[in-house]
Amino acid sequence: MKNRIPLSLRVPEPKCRPGDKPDFSALKLPEAGSVPRPEISAHARELLEYPFTLIRVLDAKGRAVGPWNPKLEPETLRRGLKHMLLVRVYDDRMYRAQRQGKTSFYMKSTGEEAVAIAAAYALERDDMCFPSYRQQGLLIARGYPLIDMMNQVYSNVKDPVKGRQLPIMYSSKEYNFFTISGNLGTQFPQAVGWAMASAYKGDDRIAASWIGDGTTAEGDFHYAMTFASVYRAPVILNVVNNQWAISCFQGIAGGNEATFASKAIGYGLPGLRVDGNDFLAVYAATQWAAARARANFGATMIELYTYRAEAHSTSDDPSRYRPADEAKAWPLGDPVERLKQHLIAIGEWSEEQHQAALAEAQEQVRAANKEAEAVGVLGQGNIPSVKTMFEDVYKDMPWHLRRQRQETGV
Amino acid sequence: MPAMNMIQALNSALDVMMAKDPNVLAYGEDAGYFGGVFRVTDGLQKKYGLTRAFDSPISEGGIIATAIGMGVYGLRPVVEVQFADYIYPGYDQIVSEASKIRYRSAGEFFVPITIRTPYGGGIFGGQTHSQSPESLFTHIAGIKTVIPSNPYDAKGLLISAIEDDDPVVFFEPKRIYNGPFSGHHDQPVLPWAKHPASDVPEGHYTVPLGKAAVVRPGNDLTVLAYGTMVHVSLAAAAESGIDAEVIDLRTLVPVDIDTIVESVKKTGRCVIVHEAPRTSGYGAELCALVQENCFWHLEAPIARVTGFDTPYPHAFEWHYFPGPKRVGEAMKRTMETR
Ligand SMILES: Cc1ncc(C[n+]2csc(CCOP(=O)(O)OP(=O)(O)O)c2C)c(N)n1
Ligand SMILES: [Mg+2]
Numbered sequence: 237m238k239n240r241i242p243l244s245l246r247v248p249e250p251k252c253r254p255g256d257k258p259d260f261s262a263l264k265l266p267e268a269g270s271v272p273r274p275e276i277s278a279h280a281r282e283l284l285e286y287p288f289t290l291i292r293v294l295d296a297k298g299r300a301v302g303p304w305n306p307k308l309e310p311e312t313l314r315r316g317l318k319h320m321l322l323v324r325v326y327d328d329r330m331y332r333a334q335r336q337g338k339t340s341f342y343m344k345s346t347g348e349e350a351v352a353i354a355a356a357y358a359l360e361r362d363d364m365c366f367p368s369y370r371q372q373g374l375l376i377a378r379g380y381p382l383i384d385m386m387n388q389v390y391s392n393v394k395d396p397v398k399g400r401q402l403p404i405m406y407s408s409k410e411y412n413f414f415t416i417s418g419n420l421g422t423q424f425p426q427a428v429g430w431a432m433a434s435a436y437k438g439d440d441r442i443a444a445s446w447i448g449d450g451t452t453a454e455g456d457f458h459y460a461m462t463f464a465s466v467y468r469a470p471v472i473l474n475v476v477n478n479q480w481a482i483s484c485f486q487g488i489a490g491g492n493e494a495t496f497a498s499k500a501i502g503y504g505l506p507g508l509r510v511d512g513n514d515f516l517a518v519y520a521a522t523q524w525a526a527a528r529a530r531a532n533f534g535a536t537m538i539e540l541y542t543y544r545a546e547a548h549s550t551s552d553d554p555s556r557y558r559p560a561d562e563a564k565a566w567p568l569g570d571p572v573e574r575l576k577q578h579l580i581a582i583g584e585w586s587e588e589q590h591q592a593a594l595a596e597a598q599e600q601v602r603a604a605n606k607e608a609e610a611v612g613v614l615g616q617g618n619i620p621s622v623k624t625m626f627e628d629v630y631k632d633m634p635w636h637l638r639r640q641r642q643e644t645g646v
Numbered sequence: 647m648p649a650m651n652m653i654q655a656l657n658s659a660l661d662v663m664m665a666k667d668p669n670v671l672a673y674g675e676d677a678g679y680f681g682g683v684f685r686v687t688d689g690l691q692k693k694y695g696l697t698r699a700f701d702s703p704i705s706e707g708g709i710i711a712t713a714i715g716m717g718v719y720g721l722r723p724v725v726e727v728q729f730a731d732y733i734y735p736g737y738d739q740i741v742s743e744a745s746k747i748r749y750r751s752a753g754e755f756f757v758p759i760t761i762r763t764p765y766g767g768g769i770f771g772g773q774t775h776s777q778s779p780e781s782l783f784t785h786i787a788g789i790k791t792v793i794p795s796n797p798y799d800a801k802g803l804l805i806s807a808i809e810d811d812d813p814v815v816f817f818e819p820k821r822i823y824n825g826p827f828s829g830h831h832d833q834p835v836l837p838w839a840k841h842p843a844s845d846v847p848e849g850h851y852t853v854p855l856g857k858a859a860v861v862r863p864g865n866d867l868t869v870l871a872y873g874t875m876v877h878v879s880l881a882a883a884a885e886s887g888i889d890a891e892v893i894d895l896r897t898l899v900p901v902d903i904d905t906i907v908e909s910v911k912k913t914g915r916c917v918i919v920h921e922a923p924r925t926s927g928y929g930a931e932l933c934a935l936v937q938e939n940c941f942w943h944l945e946a947p948i949a950r951v952t953g954f955d956t957p958y959p960h961a962f963e964w965h966y967f968p969g970p971k972r973v974g975e976a977m978k979r980t981m982e983t984r
Binding site for chain 2: 245247249253340341391392395398399400401402403405417418419420421450451453454455456481482483484488489490551556557614619620622625626629636637640644
């Protein structure tokens with residue numbers, strides 16, 4: 237006799253929606269400093285617990301504790317803090333520019349500044365980055381001119397990518413920052429290929445890539461993990477788990493069933509899970525993964541556990557799908573505040589210095605923006621020559637494009 | 647009848663079909679609780695429950711593949727691909743699977759699914775929020791390709807697509823979600839409420855697949871267009887003073903050959919308009935069809951007005967977008983040939 241019950245379809249839901257009180261009580265946060273730091277040569281099989289814990293260095297009092305403490309010089313920490321401030325101020329200014337109608341679109345990285353800045357600090361300047369659209373901090377940490385970023389956002393005549401790309405889709409070969417794609421996830425396996433090429437050539441440079449929690453659902457994630465593992469590619473594969481993918485909480489990408497870092501296990505890769513709002517922890521994990529890759533031990537996947545503190549983009553209104561004050565309730569705090577607190581705790585920073593640094597960042601952004609706006613903002617017509625629209629489709633322009641260009645009269 | 651914009655009309659089609667048929671469900675990225683980034687699935691989860699309208703992982707391949715599986719089971723899923731520019735990770739499932747399952751199983755299995763996706767430019771979306779990839783689907787045997795140009799058709803065609811037993815790729819011209827757009831970007835945009843096609847019945851009705859509409863009768867020249875370009879072509883016709891007949895194809899495959907042939911035989915001249923790049927665009931197919939079916943009636947070469955063979959460039963939105971000026975010039979050139 238059959239003894240079957242009717243099946244039922246499950247669709248996961250977040251704990252809180254607009255109007256609810258934010259609730260992160262289910263988050264299990266291990267003490268800062270409690271996670272051991274393995275040898276970089278450890279086999280992935282020896283690292284099976286790392287995807288289920290959280291590497292943290294800064295404790296609640298702002299002290300740097302435990303084996304992952306990278307013991308950075310105070311001067312490095314101050315620079316890191318200033319870079320995070322600069323990203324935040326830059327984001328605010330560009331967001332405002334969009335609201336003022338000066339460009340079509342913008343995306344902030346607010347709350348996630350440590351993810352990009354600390355990683356940039358732990359990588360070498362000539363390591364190749366394959367970022368998503370939320371790692372503008374990489375460019376800023378590498379000293380890419382703000383004015384060029386703004387020219388890109390304004391699609392003006394000095395835009396380094398000639399007005400062709402949506403704002404924030406930067407590209408800089410000189411700064412080892414790969415041209416950003418609007419198609420999610422594509423860069424993840426490309427980074428693996430770059431790393432394979434570097435290994436093939438006996439080079440000493442490694443690659444790093446970043447995607448969001450939501451993007452792990454794309455096939456590209458699987459391609460990247462498989463190739464990285466099979467060919468032991470010198471690459472760091474970062475998954476920035478900022479809890480949200482536009483309106484979808486991370487459970488829609490499978491984050492409720494298993495941590496994103498734990499997906500590494502099935503591929504035979506180490507998966508580190510890291511407090512993404514802790515500058516020191518992000519630095520330390522990236523440093524570990526970079527050293528491992530450089531020593532030919534292969535790839536590491538890092539889940540950066542953080543929170544998207546603001547809207548997905550200028551086209552989004554998060555109050556429609558999550559509690560308005562959820563960002564404030566995020567138990568891992570704010571990366572800028574936490575590094576600031578640490579520097580003050582070790583007597584290397586003060587509230588006055590912080591205010592001065594903030595004012596300096598604001599002034600830097602203001603001056604650059606003035607210059608960029610003088611060049612032109614979107615919709616004013618001060619765009620690259622229409623002729624250039626037909627260039628770079630191919631190395632050499634074929635007859636049909638030349639004819640189309642002639643038809644437009646340029 | 648209530649005045650609906652395109653978004654409301656599409657939403658109403660889904661609502662009607664979900665009320666009528668428990669086998670219809672809707673899902674896609676941000677399409678559940680939030681109701682879609684363009685709000686087309688707004689309110690459906692609330693009304694029909696979590697398992698009828700839900701959020702999907704960011705995986706166009708997964709979305710389309712699971713829809714195929716559901717369709718094979720006997721459901722009629724309507725899935726949303728957030729932008730047509732992001733349909734490619736699901737392309738293999740459409741091209742190799744959805745389109746061929748009926749054929750390879752000799753009719754045993756079939757895939758009654760609808761893939762909705764916003765397409766087209768005019769919103770400063772850059773190269774990944776502006777594409778018109780319809781010809782990548784019209785080329786695939788076993789797929790139907792539908793593109794509405796107004797709220798009334800949008801609802802009636804979407805209902806037909808859902809009721810159809812074959813896979814349908816349903817492109818929604820996002821530039822005209824909220825109002826018809828003539829292509830004059832410097833002029834204020836009219837809301838749909840001022841347009842007769844915003845008169846949309848609340849209940850069930852269909853606009854048949856495979857039937858074009860003559861949206862402007864005329865004698866001197868035939869314009870073949872679809873989606874946003876229907877409105878651009880109407881503006882160009884009005885401004886040029888040419889007695890043009892404008893045909894809104896509505897379904898690209900199977901295309902309404904009779905309406906096309908009847909019109910071109912009458913006018914002897916034909917201009918084809920689309921936003922997609924020119925090379926191997928759907929216009930090439932139309933051009934061939936007109937030539938094959940109306941050659942002895944043609945009085946001038948067939949003209950194409952299209953996007954350029956470049957990616958869609960952000961700052962050059964209005965240089966790239968085929969506006970009424972370019973369409974009007976092509977119409978004049980076609981008229982001048984004797
Ligand atoms: C292939 C593809 N599908 C869909 C989109 C639309 N889209 C842009 S961002 C986004 C959410 C991404 O979320 P996540 O990966 O978590 O990154 P986050 O924005 O949170 O940094 C979506 C669905 C896209 N850009 N590309
Ligand atoms: Mg995310």
